[in-house]
Amino acid sequence: MSNRTTRRAGPRFHSEDLVTLAASPDRVGIISRTHHDPDDDEDLDPNYDPAFNLAPDDVEISWTGSPPAAPQLYKESEVVLLDRYFLPGDIVLHPTNPTMSGTVIEVEGRADLKDVRGSATLDDVDMALLEFKYPFLSVGGILFKDGWCGRLHDVSKCKVQIMFSTGAVCEINEADLEMHAHIEFGDEHNSLSLDRVQPGLIVRVRRTFHDHVTRWLTESRSTGSGVGLIIDLHAEQLDVDWAFDTAAVNGPPLPLPDQLVDPQAVKYFRSSLEHATMFVGNLVQFRAHADTPRLADGRDATPCYRLVKTRTFATVRWQDGTVQHGMRATELKIPLAVDETALWPGDICWNRQGQLQDLEDANDLQVGVVQSVDPARRLAIVRWFDAAWENLGVPETCSLYQISSHPNFTMDLADRVLVAAHKESPRSYAWFGEVVRIALDGTRDVFLANGQTETHRFDQLTLVDPTEMGPLEDELGSEDGFLDEDGNMVDPSDEEWMTDDDEAAALSGSNDHGDEEDEERVSRDDDDEPMDVDAATTTTGTTTTAAADGDTEVEPDLASAPAAPVIPGEEPFDVVDDDDTPLDPATLHFKDATPMTAALLRQIRKQHAALRTGLPHGIYVRTFASRLDLLVALVFGPDDTPYAGAPFLFEIQLPADYPRTPPSVYFMNRSGGRMNPNLHEDGKVCLSLLGTWHGKSYESWNPSTSTILQLLVSIQGLVLVKHPYFLEPGYGKYQGTSDGAQNSRMYNERVRILSLKGTVAYLERPPAYLKSTLDAYYTRGAGKDLVDSIPKELEDPSWTEGAKVMMRPVAEKMVCKLKALAEEAAKAEEGESKEGEDARAAAADESSEQ
Template identity: 30%
Template sequence: MDDDSNENPDTTPPEESTDRERQATWFERWLAQLFEDRFLWPPHLDDASTEATPSRHERPPPPSALYTYARHVPYFSAASTVAAMDGEQVPFCVEDSVGLKDDKFMVGVVDRTFGDVDSHEPRPQRDYGEDIERHRDVPKEDFGAFMKTGIPPRGTVLVSWQSELKTELIPEAQLKLLDRALYVGDVVKRSAKDHISGTVIGSRAVCTLLPLSMRDDTQRNPAAADDVSVKAVPAEELLHVHEYNEGALVIYKDWVGKVEQVYDEVAVRLPNNSVVIVETPDDLEPDDPDVDRLSVGDTVRTKKGNLRRGRWKYGAFNPNVQPKGTVVEARTVSLNVHWLARRFISSESVPADHIEPPSDLYTDELESADFHVYDAARGTPTVLPTSPNDIDKSYHVAELAVGDRVKFKDLTAAAVKYDGTRSLPNGYPVGKLKRIPRTETLGYDMNVFLVMQTHTQVTVQWQDLTITEDMSQTLIPDPNVGDDDEVWPGEIVCSVEQRQGHDPTTSWLTEPAKVGVVQSVKSRDRIATVRWFETFNVRFAGEDLIPPVETGRLLDATEDVSLYDIRSTPSLNRRRGDFVLIHPDSALYKINGELASTTNAINWFGEVLDLGLDGLITVRLGAALPVIDVRVRIERVTLVYSSDMDNQFDFMPTLDGESIEDDEDSEDDSEFDTDSFNEMWVDMNGEPIGATEDEDWSTEEEDADDDDVSMPDLIPQENIDTSKTTPEAHSDNERKESPLILRNSLPPGIYVRTWESRLDLIRVLMIGPSDTPYEYAPFIIDFYLDSSYPSQAPEAFFHSWTEGNGPVNPNLYEDGKICLSLLGTWHADERNESWSPGKSTLLQVLVSIMGLVLVKEPYYNEAGYDVHRSAPETKLSSALYTERAYFKARAFIAHALAPKLLDKAIVAATSILERSEQGSDEEERDGMNKISLGAVVMLKRQVAKLEALKAKAT
């Protein structure tokens, strides 16, 4: 593909250096210019004369790696990096490593931010053993509100300080951003205002380590940390101190599982040099209240009985010795494992163990040859050829964070390397590793270190296929990563258009007309370049694939398509960092194209490294001996575990920015949601059933000769038609009075119909308000007033006509749910009231839906997003959501076949097309008045459909 074809105005990369000598020492120069360690500042930096300090404004040269298949751009900007490190114009994120500007020894981790809605759990004190502190610059009333809602006030963050063991709500202006936790597979941007985004495809990190045995001393004298810490230690040289950790993936025989709980036996060295394995480790109280799991070097105290009943390794119980000491060993004796999947077997292979292993594994199982801990940091033993998307064996290293306890993989080699004689190119000392001999610790290994700071550099592949290397703190997580219409290179996409000959009676089954692989994306224009498969067999039942699935051979030609004409489905895609099972009899290829030979036992499980532009994915068989990277078709793997699975809960968005789990009893909806009930409202094709004479949509003042009876006029009138008589059998006065109240109180744009035989059923038509993405679109909602009404809210069912392309609004679900506090589906607070018997009415529900749901900027109806309304960093996300909502709402008009609405909708859509095609590229888009090029393509198609419907109706 020609380079010019991938040009995107979203990035303007600097020119690439060609100085090979400078490239050879790039990593060292990176450390010299960008490594700003909180424990690495020599005294002379505080003096007026700093000529000896290397300039931070000299752009470092690019890395030495040359990429063949995509253009590589060394996107280091000294100005942006320094600004990021100073905390200027860079939003703080959860898990960020931060420092206090006026105290270089204060280092901590961000726990909560105003912008991260996932961190806004109420009553935050429940998560901490010690009281949360308030910085003096945070007003008391703001702090009180935070302690209740869990939402940090704008401009503040909650930080857990590692150096003083406290948690504090503090203004962002007091902080300096040191590092950002980004992992392979994360989608990032340089700014929330940027259209283009990229995927992290590689990372490398260096750490500052402090001996855990010296932590207490350095807390009393922070300056002492400079003398005992070791700087610029690559993460690949380190291991977590515990061999088994919660969340780790393990393999036992033919099963893969995830560790849920770890049980350790703990040995404590007492002041008299005796060592005991305590009877009950849970009764040990660490001096650090935030320690979740004890490790070597922790100081603890306990009751004397816990020591007396323990197993003594050295010495014996002495009641005169204080029951406190230092942990010298924490040995795992059992694991609780949640088993995820069993390997696939072919008919020719040896039968696998079909019986699921027990949830609890003990020492015998852990030490057996059948048990393995999957180590994602293991690299291939030799340097393999570069893959089409430029991933090599160094793509993955141990994921370390500030506060982690670690040890060296090779302590002897580390002691030689960090002997105190080495320094960084700028002259700063690296430090000396002071090894603790086992002879001084009764034979126990006490060489455990605390990660005090990290610096991470990530490799990012952008949507236009450029690849850059960036300091992680110069990037932010992409807020639009969950959008249905966002795609990235290597993803498999399906056309929204369905295959010809599709049987309309099998509405549960969908067959896309085209399936292909995204080659690149012009994000500003909302256009993707796709290579389609020549032959394929892909069918869906909802979002699930129907086997067998085949993708076939890719065509040579590419096609530019609108992002609104394609969709990416999770069932047909894998992400970098996903763990998968490889199907038996799959063709496995090394990344250089040769058939891979895997003769060892564990060649069926691995981690996704890369998404190829040819439809193949690269999988690292990390448990194989030796480790090997193979390429395989996407349909030949099955997802076992993804980081997204950690939060698989059924949550719905709420207008008030909060969410609750939908725990309504499904049986309560049985009378309302059955197929037989729905048949009263729509026919088999989804069209409204023809009404009898007394059930037509009408108003009291409408012209009897009006032929357009399928939809009412938009002019405000008496908007309800009820029967002249009410069956005396209905004794519920409230249900009889509801239509009468609505008769005289309905606002413009809302129309109601009732049935004389079923006064417990009400159908409501809402016409989307002008100047919103829902303008002129008809929305139909059915209400059921059961015997509990009005003591309880009515039940509601929303008719969605988006044809499986996602909800038209965050609060209007495709399955008919309406998320509204008045209906009892959300939390109520001071801003959003709940249903109140004797006070709340059906009219309130209708007004709330019209005024709070069908709004101009529906993006902020997402859970927790209301606090970001009008924030500059969310304008682009809001405009993109509005753009999508507008298209989906046009489908409602086409479905309803309403000629008068069609006239208005066609005129409005045509005006948008004219403004979008005539406006300049610099003119800001808002999703309605001016839209992207990809959206223009889609809207023209929809206007043509609307005009065809109008011609057919006339």
């Protein structure tokens, strides 16, 4: 890691940290917002108010206690960390090794409790003895009925018990209570988590309740001064979203239960990790099997009390396989963002050669179990399964860029899974559970809904979505595993789109016609008259910059962009004649042509004129006489980026109503991996200019000013950048941090390998219509220097060992191909020279004879 610049250390505080103030240690609060929270980033919300952003040293705290108050901002220097909450499976950073991370595999906690009926306390309680008093207060909780599994949506009916100072106790519907009483916050109230009335809250009522809304549980009906304390809740009806039955694991289908159910008729899933999910402010009770402690005054502990302070300890398994027990949670650091190539012991991986292997049949790829990882060297030790996935081989050392987490078996601790082995026993609910242990032999211990713990191999479990309670894959529990029917990999980052404030620069250079002129320009081109393609071909070759209908072509301000270099025989823009280079539709992504109209042809002519004269250095565009709606852009990676010298090809199709609708763009990716936050492996190009990302309104496509030229300049200048890692949504704020710098370096290593791999693929199998351009670029253009520069890259001491392992064969293959191209070009030039000499000699002989 370079030390040329000073980088900010990792953040001191994170959301949900339990804190106090140095000046007021009796106050306890929970951090509700920090500067580095990803959801604070304005890129994620086009209507985001920048005034809502926090300064890097600000935190927002929501306080427990009374009176209620809005969350308040404090400087980090004023705040003291009391506790930090973790769940099994969470990623943490090593306290002394900045490159090492680990997974929390066990959580222990001690808690101070307070009786919700008074001031009695119970200190230093083992949280493993506790469970939530009212599981129905946890919206989203898992429950079962009649062989079905579902999520709690809401409590539709609930009774509230109130005890008054006179000792009288009454019961009232929650809805009636809110109508007939004023509810106050008690000292225990946590303003972060209260979604409905809870025990411990104080209510003020009229001197008497109406009998038709109140049921008295004591002989006395006196409310005294009218001040009461909520002491208990009883759910009477639950609203449940039922998700699936055993049919999800190929078991017998069962009738769907009613959405509104009696709480006594359902079974709650009581997680064995429930204590790890408890926060200050939660209402808890002792588990049925636990010995009930005694309160400070000698009385038995009450059935319900509130957590007022916690102390969390974690057991962590580090990437190198070592395990540390009883680490104080406040000493553990949370990564700002996790490196997407990172792996941990027990992970199921596949040998996709760092995503450098083209997928033809995903089932043919090796699958293994990670044993340990050396993150600094980017190496891992893996045991591979045999072809039948029955036996594990001996440990092998692999590059982290050679392997990646298997997308269909990314099961972490605390994940919910379906167990196909119990599909024939639907009402035992043993077919549902949570992962509680990850072993190095590919098995997982699963805590089942029937209270038992069993061990199952990873491919016998199906991960379920924790928020939607729906299976992640279409084919669940099938014998073939969890790949789709074509064996294609599921892309888990499909929604990780980029937006960058600088993208506005690509728009600011365009002349800004108002909305009225925009509509006028578009309406003048709304001509649905069909156009003969052959006639269109003959008229499109003109280089005039004036539109056929008299409008002046609108061009972006590209004065600062250098002119495209002259490569002999190669034009930056050209129309390919089918007679010279036939276009094979099978090689195209956009196989169906857009119907040609006079209006569309006029727009095409304008775009061609701009491309002929305005393309900057490193961009070449081809269109086709038989497909004028289609363009293919070749963009070479800019210098001083991990993409330097690599070709990036894009298919661009103009829609019938262009420019009212932006073009469709497809990234022709031959690297086999994700090259950029904006350029997805499946070819998707995410830019607000194309409407594939929800950017600001001024970044969107403007029918009167946006152009294909502007689009290509945006891709070259705003996507293919020096540090693409920071283009991920929310990651821009990590620039200047040690975490961000390290993750960016790892990202660039992987991207560089993929870029060279893609280059080799295009040199070996170039599209016919761009072969001469690619050959010329790598023999006579800027790319000819790669023959010497690539071997030097391997000598760079900043490259990790794992990167060099993957880079070396790709680099050698590319250099070999470049040298072969150079030899072919030299021979061709020599042949041309010889032909020229022969022609001159023949001419001289003819002249002498005359």
